[in-house]
Amino acid sequence: MELFHSRQSYLYTPLEELSFISIDTETTGLYPDKGDKICEIAAVLFHQKRKHFEPLGFFWYLINPLRSIPEETSQIHGITDEIIKYSPSFTDIIPSFLEFINNSILAAYNSDFDMYFINKELQNNGSEALSNPTIDVLKLARGFLQLSKYSLENVALNLNISFPQGLMKHGALGDAITNGKVFCTIITQLQSMGYIYLMDILKLLGEKRFEHQEMVIKITDAIFREKKLRIRYLSLQRSISDRLVLPKKIEERNKEYFLIAYCYVKNEERTFALNRILSWEIIG
Known part of the structure; x- marks a missing residue:
């Protein structure tokens, strides 16, 4: 699946025309190499011009990780073995997930964590790792905002972004929506400072790896x-x-x-x- 017909095409996307997919996962633990798995995944489509940065589309599943979820982990995100007993496995949702994200720019909060888990699941199922350009909104927040702590909740509060009503905090869907709105808000402020293209943001972050x-x-x-x-x-x-x-x-x-x-x-x-x-x- 070739997603990069031109390396320049996404780097020089005008920020005012930027569309992206905000991704978040919840997992059974912190270490995919030691058997931890995804138990919830959410991907939410945003466009910078959308009024109030409202999402345009959603992909969301509770996932049966085919292993038990430790109690201490369940206390964080609220997902238990009983809740996901009849949920699809990650294998089941791969085709629809790849169709949804297609060749979109991805944005995640502490993206290394989410993308490592996702790519590990894909590779374990015989699929290629994602090659979509991926932006770490946490790193962007640290470079742009002067705060005492940079949890997604605290950054959103600082930017006057409310957590979606009716959704559980530390759940993948609520966090993906909040992360997307944080990214849109920071982009808007950067535009007012003269930043024009996505590449300008990457240079601000010193992201040579995107090259x-x-x-x-x-x-x-x-x-x-x-x-x-x-x-x-x-x-x-x-x-x-x-x-x-x-x-x-x-x-x-x-x-x-x-x-x-x-x-x-x-x-x-x-x-x-x-x-x-x-x-x-x-x-x-």
Whole structure:
């Protein structure tokens, strides 16, 4: 599923025309690598021009994680084993979830947490990790607002945003709606300060990773699947070479990204700067 026909297309979206999907999850715990699963997911469509930032569309499910939910976790989000007994599994909702988000820009509060859980669930079901551009609204709030604490609830309160009536606090749907309204409100204030494009916000956050986001996500997926890559690489000496590599991991060093991979040309592990990879493809 190719979602990036042009890397520039979303970066230079005018903020006044921005549409995005706000995502939130509730889980059985904090560690997907240790077996924790999603037990609720919500995705809410917003458009910046919408009056009062009212949502345009919803995707929401309670999810049966096919494992028990610890009592201490249930006390946070209110979801118990009994509540989700007859709910669909994540496998069941994948097709409709992917159809809903399509190639949209995503926004989440502490996005690394939600996206790691979602991508883990997708990969466990044989699907690719999402390559949608994703914005961390928590990071944006920290860079834009001077507050004593940056919980979603406190940020919303500071921006005079009310939590949706009738929905449970710390529930995925209420948090996704609130997160979307927080993002819209901050965008509006940034527009008044002269910010025009989505790229302006990313520069404000120092988000160099967005320049290589598709590559990072796709290569991470290749690592998970133990797939090889064919890359064309520009060395520090300005020479260009074609390499067949087995990717091992991606590292961030001083806000730059590097691929650690076994190189079949040199027959040893090598490090490749992502900003010097001229082209790449996954083999197999």
